[in-house]
Amino acid sequence: MVRNNRKVRTGRVISNKMDKTVVVAIEWRQQHPVYKKSVRKISKLHAHDPENRCQIGDIVNLMETRPLSKTKRWRVTDIVNTDDIRVMSPEQVEVLEDDETKQNEEAQVEATNSAGKEPEESGQADASSDEEEPASTEEEENN
Structure with a gap:
């Protein structure tokens, strides 16, 4: 299977409450068309995490995949960095x-x-x- 043309993103896990699914925030910048100021934008992507390894605050790499559900179009390829601050129960x-x-x-x-x-x-x-x-x-x- 050729995976060279798939999009790859890096972001921070903001929610892991669903089974085998995490929500990842991808931050990107866009120049405002009128004021020409760089504006920060955040996209939230639902990604497949089959082993439930991701925790809130982790930096993860995502790769585009076939539609897995209504909103899941990405999968977690690897965890780049784990955050030391964890959410306590x-x-x-x-x-x-x-x-x-x-x-x-x-x-x-x-x-x-x-x-x-x-x-x-x-x-x-x-x-x-x-x-x-x-x-x-x-x-x-x-x-």
Whole structure:
């Protein structure tokens, strides 16, 4: 089978929720006809991924193929680069939040324990400073 005349594209996987199918964003630029500014355009292509290897964020090569479904006309030939940032499931996020909240609660408890002694002293200082402030405002009003 001759595959020399088939189109080849490179793009980033933006969705892999379907079985054996990924959505790949292909970015390209086109000059605006009136303003002559280079405008960024994004095409979303549905591609066949028979082994479900692609993850969101991966850079993949696509090759044109025969129609596989209503919208699939491309297939993934290889994964060029895998993205280090992965989408986490809600269960993983909850576990991370639990760990962070425990650490935050411990830090707040320590802060209140150590700060519990200081507010008494600073509370007395605040009371004396409150008495001084109204006197200064009365002097300003008289001037």
